Ligand code: SF4
């Protein structure tokens with residue numbers, strides 16, 4: 110006997126699926142990494158586009174770079190300009206992050222995307238992730254700031270000629286670009302599809318880092334995002350962004366589902382009972398927490414106080430029809 | 434299963450040798466020797482027939498409620514403790530199945546079901562069996578639920594208890610702690626050391642370890658490993674059950690079509706019914722209630738006070754308090770009992786469908802969102818109550834405290850203060866299992882309900 114279930118399934122926000130779609134679309138259309146829209150990289154209007162998230166200069170037809178690259182290249186290009194040319198990129202960076210917060214991370218960053226894919230592959234293979242203790246999480250997060258400091262300092266040193274650092278780094282090999290993981294990853298992918306020739310040079314250091322990042326991000330959820338300097342820069346403004354995660358503390362049962370679902374291991378999301386805005390600095394706005402929180406209206410995503418998605422009691426999984 | 438990494442050579446908290454249960458045999462009798470048991474002279478047949486009569490009387494009462502949903506007939510049938518369901522379980526057991534009983538809401542049914550064993554929640558609502566336990570315990574002030582459950586086993590009156598291969602006993606309160614210990618005289622018992630301060634990672638690890646031991650024992654019992662697929666199937670089965678019950682709650686929120694006593698019964702039968710069949714029948718009931726709602730039928734007049742029942746568990750067939758409330762022309766629109774809604778309201782939500790991910794989801798579900806008074810602090814219980822009061826337009830709260838349950842008595846004190854601020858009248862009623870206090874409780878509850886009525890009239 111098959112009884113029709115009376116559940117009027119409220120559709121849960123399928124945030125993870127949307128995130129994947131946006132990630133892919135942005136990657137192809139805007140970052141145009143794999144297929145390379147030629148127009149983008151040559152047209153004067155588009156060839157200098159940069160985003161707050163991590164990216165790399167060294168990809169065929171990839172017009173977009175990271176704000177991090179802007180800092181490096183301006184610093185490294187020398188002290189003659191007194192660094193005023195940093196001002197405009199800086200304002201643009203602040204504007205972009207204030208509007209979208211670290212949505213740049215969860216939804217638009219190509220490296221965030223790769224980690225998302227690695228996570229999904231691991232999940233599909235049924236391999237559990239490695240837990241990161243709260244302490245380690247904190248330490249990793251702080252590494253991001255250390256990296257920013259190192260990047261800024263080294264680029265600055267390269268630019269100041271009397272220090273003699275520029276002898277070690279040629280202009281095209283900015284400090285962070287020689288270790289940043291996106292470069293080898295995307296060049297390799299482009300080589301696979303035949304966009305890039307197999308003899309293009311990639312610094313060995315960045316290949317090693319990239320392999321490490323891939324292996325670690327496979328086992329540890331969003332490992333690179335925990336130490337990413339671009340992410341660390343954005344985290345300074347993350348709480349003040351127009352996009353935020355809001356919580357109705359009175360509805361929270363402290364069930365820890367959101368914490369378990371959070372790829373960045375953010376404890377505050379479940380612990381907070383008083384404050385409404387629970388967007389943490391390190392939150393990459395993936396909204397997995399909102400997707401899985403089982404209390405109606407407990408967690409919501411808002412943009413300029415308008416609710417975009419909100420948590421709902423889960424739908425029951427469909428029953429397979431019993432034969433016989 | 435080893436859920437957290439251990440140093441080499443480190444043993445489980447409950448070391449195999451220290452734990453006589455590892456062999457899954459009952460230990461030597463420490464509390465209730467055969468001699469004591471014989472001296473007690475328990476009249477099993479008489480007790481049994483008294484219990485059966487108790488159930489039949491209660492079912493008759495329920496059947497006489499006005500406008501009662503037809504689909505409740507199924508649940509009445511399962512409610513006959515010694516009836517068809519007991520036979521089914523016996524058949525399952527004869528066919529080589531394993532039966533695992535549990536003594537509180539903290540035991541993950543999902544995991545027991547995944548191992549292939551049949552989970553049964555055992556807790557007794559019979560006052561008839563409290564007597565024999567009273568004699569040997571020497572503590573008349575102990576919680577009657579615990580006394581009755583122990584007596585049930587001593588008198589060998591519960592078909593389910595008799596069939597248990599293993600009993601899982603969490604330790605939320607003193608009474609349950611000792612209940613588990615004493616029951617070891619009769620059945621193999623696995624005690625689960627429940628952390629009572631939910632402060633996060635440390636307790637989580639402790640609880641995970643306890644559940645890990647439970648999984649080991651289950652695998653030992655059934656002789657088969659719990660696989661990823663088993664977990665998935667079993668979790669989804671219970672997710673469907675929870676979601677069906679949720680539907681039932683939703684319809685109660687929208688219209689007065691279901692008696693509170695029926696709702697309590699439905700929830701409680703999930704304890705020992707076949708969970709899939711139970712789910713289907715809840716769906717049937719919901720469909721019928723929806724029909725009633727569309728036809729504009731209600732079971733009680735609009736003026737009836739809307740009451741929420743909270744506090745200590747109320748276990749079938751001990752329907753004394755709900756009977757008194759609803760027979761005084763009030764409607765129980767919601768409850769916060771661990772024996773009913775609270776046991777069915779927090780779903781297991783799985784993030785990653787790996788075996789670890791699923792086990793983690795279950796482990797956390799059976800600790801963190803629980804608002805049992807055995808936890809400290811237990812502030813979520815206050816929020817939970819207030820939300821329910823708002824959602825179900827509750828006009829008065831009756832907080833039931835089983836005599837001897839300090840935890841609920843103290844929570845009642847705190848909650849009363851909070852509700853007073855919100856202007857919601859609350860009444861704490863202490864009760865025993867025996868019927869001796871019936872008239873007194875009736876008088877006091879009626880007085881409270883009068884007060885609530887007067888307050889509604891003013892508004
Ligand atoms: S933190 Fe992660 S997602 Fe954000 S910019 Fe860095 S790599 Fe990209």
Ligand code: SF4
Nearest residue numbers: 361362364365367402
């Ligand atoms: S998932 Fe929702 S209810 Fe659970 S702790 Fe997080 S915010 Fe609270």
Ligand code: SF4
Nearest residue numbers: 371392393395396398
């Ligand atoms: S807090 Fe929520 S949105 Fe932010 S990273 Fe964690 S799961 Fe994603």
Ligand code: SF4
Nearest residue numbers: 537538605746771805
């Ligand atoms: S109040 Fe807590 S300890 Fe007592 S029966 Fe309910 S869940 Fe168990």
Ligand code: SF4
Nearest residue numbers: 576606608745835838
């Ligand atoms: S009702 Fe109270 S005393 Fe009795 S078992 Fe439950 S928590 Fe313990």
